[in-house]
Amino acid sequence: MKKILFLFLMIGTLLLIVSCSGNKLEGTTKPPIPEVEIDLVDIPVVRGGYCWYECADTPSIPEIVERKEPTIVPKTAEINIIFNYEPKPNNTSVTRMKKGEEELYNQSLTVPTEQGVYYYEVHARWDYEDLEADSSYAFVIEVK
Template sequence: MLVGCSSQHTVLNKPPNVLIEIGKETYETKLGTYCWNNENNGVCVDTVGPIELLKGTEPIHVKSGDQIKFVMNYEPKPNEFSVTQMNNSEQIEISIKDNQITAPTEKGTYYYSYSVWWMDDHLENVSNGDAFYAFVIQVK
């Protein structure tokens, strides 16, 4: 159930959806582990990691070097971000700039965890919510 409130942002029972945009196409991500505070009613949900979460999901086909943009239609936007890329047994942190990352140049299947935090503007080290979103791409 969505309810409007006076601060001009939507109150949700869980973190907002995140889409990824590649060229003119948009794709859904899968919400994983999160902690969310809705009108002083906090909830945390723990899920499996990105690879297990995406088991059976068809990878998004991309070209080497494609730009992958994260789109969230929600206010306020999270103010901290992190992207982790997993391929075979390797796991590396990926640089994110202007809500975008670049697809790898080498062919293969890559799993991603897009982690976001809504950190409090007034209280240091206090999170008002966090979530990770998973998606998988295949570089042709």
């Protein structure tokens, strides 16, 4: 009887491992953090609020990055946002806010020409048959 119970336990464990190994993101409780690169420099990214099998709220932008030291970047450099995970988000959007201003700018994938500290928020949405999720991310740069 113990051998049969052990056999069923082993088969169940094996099935669980096989079913969770097909997709890198399956079984994760938090969404993946994208890589952000500006002029070949990696920019630290902070995960904001998300719904990914569970939901979590965070303070707004720029609150979640205000304690982070801005990464200094050159004017008009290209901003690359890369999700190195599958499945990739179906939809992403980027907003930018200059420190001390309330105005949000539409998607901008180049560094501004005006000097200052800028907060960026990236919003990603996954809309697949087996995954409906979204997440926000933030990073801060200083243009000199």
